[in-house]
Amino acid sequence: xxxxxxxxxxxxxxxxxxxxxxxxxxxxxxxxxxxxxxxxxxxxxxxxxxxxxxxxxxxxxxxxxxxxxxxxxxxxxxxxxxxxxxxxxxxxxxxxxxxxxxxxxxxxxxxxxxxxxxxxxxxxxxxxxxxxxxxxxxxxxxxxxxxxxxxxxxxxxxxxxxxxxxxxxxxxxxxxxxxxxxxxxxxxxxxxxxxxxxxxxxxxxxxxxxxxxxxxxxxxxxxxxxxxxxxxxxxxxxxxxxxxxxxxxxxxxxxxxxxxxxxxxxxxxxxxxxxxxxxxxxxxxxxxxxxxxxxxxxxxxxxxxxxxxxxxxxxxxxxxxxxxxxxxxxxxxxxxxxxxxxxxxxxxxxxxxxxxxxxxxxxxxxxxxxxxxxxxxxxxxxxxxxxxxxxxxxxxxxxxxxxxxxxxxxxxx
Amino acid sequence: xxxxxxxxxxxxxxxxxxxxxxxxxxxxxxxxxxxxxxxxxxxxxxxxxxxxxxxxxxxxxxxxxxxxxxxxxxxxxxxxxxxxxxxxxxxxxxxxxxxxxxxxxxxxxxxxxxxxxxxxxxxxxxxxxxxxxxxxxxxxxxxxxxxxxxxxxxxxxxxxxxxxxxxxxxxxxxxxxxxxxxxxxxxxxxxxxxxxxxxxxxxxxxxxxxxxxxxxxxxxxxxxxxxxxxxxxxxxxxxxxxxxxxxxxxxxxxxxxxxxxxxxxxxxxxxxxxxxxxxxxxxxxxxxxxxxxxxxxxxxxxxxxxxxxxxxxxxxxxxxxxxxxxxxxxxxxxxxxxxxxxxxxxxxxxxxxxxxxxxxxxxxxxxxxxxxxxxxxxxxxxxxxxxxxxxxxxxxxxxxxxxxxxxxxxxxx
Numbered sequence: 001x002x003x004x005x006x007x008x009x010x011x012x013x014x015x016x017x018x019x020x021x022x023x024x025x026x027x028x029x030x031x032x033x034x035x036x037x038x039x040x041x042x043x044x045x046x047x048x049x050x051x052x053x054x055x056x057x058x059x060x061x062x063x064x065x066x067x068x069x070x071x072x073x074x075x076x077x078x079x080x081x082x083x084x085x086x087x088x089x090x091x092x093x094x095x096x097x098x099x100x101x102x103x104x105x106x107x108x109x110x111x112x113x114x115x116x117x118x119x120x121x122x123x124x125x126x127x128x129x130x131x132x133x134x135x136x137x138x139x140x141x142x143x144x145x146x147x148x149x150x151x152x153x154x155x156x157x158x159x160x161x162x163x164x165x166x167x168x169x170x171x172x173x174x175x176x177x178x179x180x181x182x183x184x185x186x187x188x189x190x191x192x193x194x195x196x197x198x199x200x201x202x203x204x205x206x207x208x209x210x211x212x213x214x215x216x217x218x219x220x221x222x223x224x225x226x227x228x229x230x231x232x233x234x235x236x237x238x239x240x241x242x243x244x245x246x247x248x249x250x251x252x253x254x255x256x257x258x259x260x261x262x263x264x265x266x267x268x269x270x271x272x273x274x275x276x277x278x279x280x281x282x283x284x285x286x287x288x289x290x291x292x293x294x295x296x297x298x299x300x301x302x303x304x305x306x307x308x309x310x311x312x313x314x315x316x317x318x319x320x321x322x323x324x325x326x327x328x329x330x331x332x333x334x335x336x337x338x339x340x341x342x343x344x345x346x347x348x349x350x351x352x353x354x355x356x357x358x359x360x361x362x363x364x365x366x367x368x369x370x371x372x373x374x375x376x377x378x379x380x381x382x383x384x385x386x387x388x389x390x391x392x393x394x395x396x397x398x399x400x401x402x403x404x405x406x407x408x409x410x411x412x413x
Numbered sequence: 414x415x416x417x418x419x420x421x422x423x424x425x426x427x428x429x430x431x432x433x434x435x436x437x438x439x440x441x442x443x444x445x446x447x448x449x450x451x452x453x454x455x456x457x458x459x460x461x462x463x464x465x466x467x468x469x470x471x472x473x474x475x476x477x478x479x480x481x482x483x484x485x486x487x488x489x490x491x492x493x494x495x496x497x498x499x500x501x502x503x504x505x506x507x508x509x510x511x512x513x514x515x516x517x518x519x520x521x522x523x524x525x526x527x528x529x530x531x532x533x534x535x536x537x538x539x540x541x542x543x544x545x546x547x548x549x550x551x552x553x554x555x556x557x558x559x560x561x562x563x564x565x566x567x568x569x570x571x572x573x574x575x576x577x578x579x580x581x582x583x584x585x586x587x588x589x590x591x592x593x594x595x596x597x598x599x600x601x602x603x604x605x606x607x608x609x610x611x612x613x614x615x616x617x618x619x620x621x622x623x624x625x626x627x628x629x630x631x632x633x634x635x636x637x638x639x640x641x642x643x644x645x646x647x648x649x650x651x652x653x654x655x656x657x658x659x660x661x662x663x664x665x666x667x668x669x670x671x672x673x674x675x676x677x678x679x680x681x682x683x684x685x686x687x688x689x690x691x692x693x694x695x696x697x698x699x700x701x702x703x704x705x706x707x708x709x710x711x712x713x714x715x716x717x718x719x720x721x722x723x724x725x726x727x728x729x730x731x732x733x734x735x736x737x738x739x740x741x742x743x744x745x746x747x748x749x750x751x752x753x754x755x756x757x758x759x760x761x762x763x764x765x766x767x768x769x770x771x772x773x774x775x776x777x778x779x780x781x782x783x784x785x786x787x788x789x790x791x792x793x794x795x796x797x798x799x800x801x802x803x804x805x806x807x808x809x810x811x812x813x814x815x816x817x818x819x820x821x822x823x824x825x826x
Contacts, residue, residue: 019443019446019459020446020456020457020458020459021446021447021450021456022442022443022444022445022446022447022448022449022450022456023443023447023627024443025438025439025440025442025443026438026439026442026443026459027438029435029438029439029461030432030435030436030437030438030439031435032435033432033433033434033435034434034435034436035435036435037434037435043433043434043435043463044433044462044463044468045433045460045461045462045468045472046432046433046439046459046460046461047458047459047460047461048442048458048459048460048461049457049458050456050457055457055458059458062475192526193490193491193492194490194491194492194531194533194534194553195527195531197491197492197493197533198531198533201493201533204493211430212493212494213430213431213434213464213494214490214492214494215431215436216572272720273693273714275693275696279696279697279699279700279701279705279709280686280688280693280694280695280696280697280699280700280712280714281693281697282693283688283692283693283696283714283716284692284693284694284697284806286692286693287692287693287714287716287806288692288802288803288806289802290767290768290769290802291769292692292716293716293717296692296716296717297716297717297719297720298713298714298715298716298717298720298724299693299713299714299716300711300712300713300714300724301686301693301696301700301711301712301713301714302711303696303700303705303706303709303710303711303712304706304710304711306710306755307685307710307711307754307755310753310754310755311711311713311724311753311754340723340724341720341723341724342719342720342723354703355703356703356704385525385526388551389701389702389703390701393697393700393701
């Protein structure tokens with residue numbers, strides 16, 4: 001079956017009024033897109049239409065013109081708004097006939113629940129002539145595949161669990177084995193998307209055969225490099241790494257919390273936090289992945305000065321003389337947390353997240369950080385500009401993680 | 414402006430390689446679809462294409478044929494893969510020119526961060542001739558609108574927060590007004606969208622003139638009621654409140670963290686947290702709004718048992734005999750936090766966020782909560798089922814806030 005077709009490009013057609021009403025986002029398309037990609041099939045377009053025979057038929061015709069394989073999700077159920085099979089018959093000029101294999105499937109599933117099997121369910125077996133049946137192990141609607149002039153059209157139910165389980169059959173029966181694209185990823189923090197693009201402008205212009213992509217998940221930026229030539233991809237990614245510099249914290253496309261967790265686990269170090277302006281965000285990032293208990297012991301959210309001195313033994317003299325947002329207080333918080341929590345390494349944040357609290361010498365967005373290790377304490381200070389409060393907090397929490405990572409990587413414990 | 418156009422139908426064009434790779438689902442389209450619907454505009458189709466000038470231009474032409482208003486999301490950034498403006502110029506036959514208004518906007522935003530302003534950012538001001546500018550308050554990319562033969566095309570950045578905030582401008586400037594509509598909102602937590610819809614099915618069927626909308630920001634569900642008749646809206650919202658019951662925590666559409674903050678501030682109470690399985694999430698939610706320092710003092714993230722006993726004085730006997738995930742430990746954590754932090758009220762969480770850690774008698778998702786006040790400690794226990802780790806943590810953090818809210822509302826201090 002596979003050998004007879006060359007399926008290089010795809011188009012997804014998602015059907016359902018609920019998608020056009022905005023009740024749900026089209027997660028089926030994201031699932032299918034990722035899986036097609038794994039097979040080296042290039043997705044050209046996703047078209048979303050409502051439960052209307054003419055609209056679906058037009059979308060099917062356009063999709064067939066655009067791509068070798070058309071994957072359709074939705075509209076195979078038993079109700080009157082399920083019209084995908086009729087639209088397929090219309091689009092490809094094939095009459096609907098009751099498919100014996102499909103009828104048998106519907107009957108055997110339905111008979112478990114209700115006898116006699118309702119006619120509306122048997123309607124699900126009325127499919128375009130010469131359809132090939134795709135069994136559905138999680139629902140009543142059989143899927144089907146049709147040969148088209150250019151390749152193939154497959155029709156799957158819209159319920160995500162059914163669509164996903166039936167997709168495995170499509171992969172096995174119809175798709176080319178995995179593709180030949182190579183990819184490299186750089187995870188960055190501390191430099192904006194446009195600043196990174198500027199740094200890579202020359203390199204990317206020099207290598208038009210490399211597809212460069214950016215993905216921003218504030219405050220992280222992921223840069224991807226893709227091409228058929230593995231050596232070239234590696235080479236360009238390495239040059240890009242040098243061009244971007246220390247904003248790159250990982251060369252596998254992992255997130256900063258994951259990389260920090262990995263570094264701590266590899267070295268067998270325990271950590272803790274002391275947070276003022278980040279208000280629990282650093283602890284939350286460190287505990288969001290499974291297995292955090294192997295390295296994260298705990299933290300103190302020292303939002304008020306009283307808690308800073310009470311639980312972290314920050315000197316009240318320092319708090320009064322230089323204020324909570326200062327290098328000495330950040331350092332005391334980190335050391336205090338290391339001791340109070342009994343951990344190998346602790347990171348502290350104290351700053352002005354805004355919108356209030358700025359003074360003449362302490363601007364909005366100013367954050368002091370410290371990382372305490374047994375033998376030393378590192379200080380860092382940064383002004384996070386022009387963002388909303390939650391963005392200052394989030395960017396500061398990632399900066400804390402980055403400082404923690406650097407300290408762990410340099411540590412000799 | 415509005416009176417000159419009749420915008421009845423819409424088409425959404427979403428651009429971005431990350432959508433065709435399946436890295437993210439197209440949530441922007443769902444947002445836009447729901448908002449268009451609120452304005453009585455009928456959405457005909459959503460087209461998703463990659464970062465390719467020709468593909469975007471074709472999609473724009475097709476969309477313009479299909480509908481009065483075309484809403485485009487993505488591809489306005491400063492990098493080489495941002496090509497939507499060029500595609501628009503191509504599709505509508507208008508040369509790109511540097512737009513003075515847009516240039517001024519880019520310069521004033523960028524000047525806050527970097528001088529001189531990089532050329533790649535100024536590229537964002539190169540727009541099709543005769544474009545009308547849509548200001549972007551959350552990023553550097555200005556949006557723009559173009560008159561088309563049939564109506565209008567609007568171009569917004571793909572970053573969800575920017576797209577959503579700029580959409581408000583589009584509604585105000587271009588969309589048909591909905592007349593004088595009255596609105597009531599219920600904020601809910603602890604019941605799913607479909608369960609709420611089920612409870613409201615009879616009521617909404619009875620009042621087809623009321624437009625009911627649901628917005629889910631996990632784990633909160635906001636239900637809106639809208640109609641021209643203010644008395645009717647109030648009446649229906651009150652009946653809906655009774656039907657949904659105690660899952661409603663606010664009748665103004667506010668978020669749970671905001672309502673908790675307001676309740677504490679009104680009563681002049683200070684609060685703190687003791688978190689195990691939620692790992693800092695409760696503290697983060699309480700500190701994300703400005704002014705948190707007036708009621709939030711701090712917290713202890715007691716992830717390990719040692720920290721629970723060391724900082725919160727949880728009895729090691731309890732930890733060994735009944736385990737960390739238990740009623741006695743939750744109660745001790747809350748009381749310990751109240752005393753250690755010197756606050757009026759403290760909330761504690763201890764549970765099994767998963768995927769590991771479940772035992773025969775302590776299932777995955779089990780969380781014990783306690784709220785300590787001066788005169789009493791309240792306990793609550795709940796199993797959060799079938800969710801991923803981060804969803805268990807998030808749902809549990811909101812449950813902690815809800816328990817805190819109920820305790821504050823009942824408190825007589």
